[in-house]
Amino acid sequence: MVKLSKTAFGYAKELVNEGKFVRDERGAWSEDQPSTQEENEFIRLHGINEYAKWHLGVDDEGDEQNKRKYKFPYGDFEKVHRCGVITAESRAGQYRYHDIELAAAHLHGMIDEKKPAVRSRRARA
Numbered sequence: 001m002v003k004l005s006k007t008a009f010g011y012a013k014e015l016v017n018e019g020k021f022v023r024d025e026r027g028a029w030s031e032d033q034p035s036t037q038e039e040n041e042f043i044r045l046h047g048i049n050e051y052a053k054w055h056l057g058v059d060d061e062g063d064e065q066n067k068r069k070y071k072f073p074y075g076d077f078e079k080v081h082r083c084g085v086i087t088a089e090s091r092a093g094q095y096r097y098h099d100i101e102l103a104a105a106h107l108h109g110m111i112d113e114k115k116p117a118v119r120s121r122r123a124r125a
Contacts, residue, residue, distance in 0.1 A: 029083035
């Protein structure tokens with residue numbers, strides 16, 4: 001059964017609060033999501049536990065060391081992507097994973113509430 005990863009949800013909230021997110025549009029996820037090669041390289045460098053933190057869902061019946069255990073990615077291993085969060089929210093709703101859908105909706109709201117950084121005139125000069 002797929003359920004919300006509280007660890008990943010907490011990590012995503014932390015990243016958004018730190019400003020580590022991309023305010024992109026809904027359809028951008030197909031281009032922004034990490035490729036299989038990028039996923040494998042990330043796991044090689046950082047391990048499966050760090051990989052897991054980038055996925056809102058976890059299949060409690062899956063093999064701990066298999067990346068297929070982790071569902072609903074939301075970022076690119078550096079930043080949370082609004083488009084990834086929206087995709088996770090939509091897909092979780094379709095499959096009736098309400099805890100994941102609500103978590104993704106929460107992240108979506110957090111990102112949309114954040115004001116874009118405004119550079120001072122001095123910084124622009």
